[in-house]
Amino acid sequence: MIRVGIVGASGWAAASHLPALAGLADFEVTAVATTGQAGADRVAAAHGVPLALVGAEALAARPEVDLVVVSVKASGHAAAVRAALAAGKHVLSEWPLGVDAPEAEELARAADAAGVVHAVNLQGHRSPDARYVADLLAAGTIGRLESAVLVAAGDPLGGPRIAPELEWSTDPAAGTSLLTVMAGHFLATLHRVAGPLVEVSARLPRSRDRVEVTGTGRTVRNGVPSQVLLLGTLENGAAASVTVHGGSGSPDGFLIKLVGSDGTLTAVPPRPGTYMHWTDWDIRVDGEPAPVPARYRTVPFDPAAGPVANVAAVYQEVAEAIARGRTPSPDFHTAAAHHRLLAAIERSAATGAPQQVR
Template sequence: MKKTRIGIIGANPERGWASMAHIPALKSLPGYEISALSNRNAANTEILSKTFGVANIVAGSEELAKSPDVDMILVAIRVPLHFDAVRTAIENGKSVFSEWPLGKNLQETEKLTALAEEKNVKGYIGLQSRSVPAIRFIKDYIDQGNIGEVLSTSMIGSGIIYGEFTPKANDYTVDPVNGAGMINVTFGNAADALCYVLGEFSELNATTATRRATTTIVEDGDIIPMKIADQVAVTGKLLSGAVASIHFRGGMFPGTNFFWEINGTKGDIQISAAGGSLAVFEPEIRISAGLNGPMEPTPVPQSYNLVSDYGLDYIPASVGQNYMLIQSGEAPTFEDALLRHKMIDAVEKAARDGSSQSYL
């Protein structure tokens, strides 16, 4: 099998999603190899090479995009930097796997999606929540008619960050200009999973609020303004007619950090997790046995875990599902990212104007 050669923008030897999730997955999965890393700081070249075992360290995203040793570029850097990195890759004819969100707003995402189409470049997006085995399983389970017609669904989740305390590396996320707030990242990923399983909203209403005026930086105790919404509540109807509600709250809680219930005419499904990102916290499923029977723990069939043979921990395994779905042509794309950005834009308009919105 010819391997896809991946060039990475965002490899950091100390922290970061690329280091935590993508690199372990790519080192384990068949069909991929890490062929180059982008590095803007020449002083880090040797440590990057030793840490990740990659000899080819290039000076920035443009050189990476021009490299003949790279087939696909992974963009796993701060959201405000996505646009230039993704655009450069596309303009040089490279396929792109961008972490979510694709752009810091709808306008950037529209431009990148249109450019990828114009240049006939494949673009993939890190909407990992829809790709985890549990979510693909419940989609099939529902589509097969096992709980009858879906009547309603409700989801509650934690933002994980966006609470009382914020790590220094995430201080930029609490300013909406950067497009990395809770409504964009954690809410966006969870809402994508709901819509992937049950279909899009035909119309929605929303309430957003900033209930914490400030957040404290973990490392030094600095107190900075919380400028993004730390409460996002959306209600509406799905295209099927089912009634849906989603409520995300900044931070983590002693109580419920993720719970999603789907109610059907023949039974219910419950999905729970220890945090609001299903790519980080492994979900557990309970399904009613028989017609409106008791809720019982339900394992996900092994066939849904596309990386079960490679010994990955849960987080790199979640990302690994996306890489395997790329090979089968089923991975989420820039078009999926554009649709979700349109939904988030509609949520923000609905909350601002007090109006019902549609994004389809």
């Protein structure tokens, strides 16, 4: 049994991590921590967790915790991860791992030095649908991949309005934006399907200097992009085109189109209002349905219910890595490499020139 402590156990963690862990026999949540005792007490009581603590250091120090899950704001990830590493605990961090590539790389080195299992919740890497499409490509189902197109909605970030609980995300220093979070997850999923980008030419339009805080009558300064536009080259030489558009409501879906020398594969959501790294896909090869075989779906959750299924798949991978003493996928080095991709996108947008991903 892997005993789990969650730092930042409200919000996203309550909607995904805690339900995922409740359905997996290899895990037991033994502790939660928030910034205040009252909040920790509420979460612990709601989910039947024995220990309610304040702060990452207090949680990581407890002998009842084997795995520390970091689910706070991106700007607080590094401190919470370091607390877990200092205590010699395995750690799973939410994406993004840090606020930038240098911080992510430093955390990856520190995790290696600590000798613990380290993973990042880029759950698109564990998506059964993404893994199946990757296997179809590897099997030559559409021949040699020649181009990859991705169009996706990045709501609730990047639009003319922002929810009050996300007001802080309009500051680039917060590390949470249409590029870092939404495009970050989408590009990671595309990587799992089609391989890494090695060169990018990008634009990050920011269509408004101020955005409205929904329901307050206030506006706040906006320093983050409204769109992510990207042309690039994949490792196998295929062309890639990515558009992630911001918005203020429920996302209207995504489209993946993979064109090969012998055919075309498309993937879209079977239901509106979800993200590609959360849900199952309607996959078609040359227009014909290509349903995901049951063996790819290894968790006891319906992917139609939202993000819990793919988050649970990440936990399955972590459990296997701990049991076998191996590195999970995706780990902190995967995250650091992905941060370097985002840094190349930012360099290209700033300079107007193509950039190598390194």
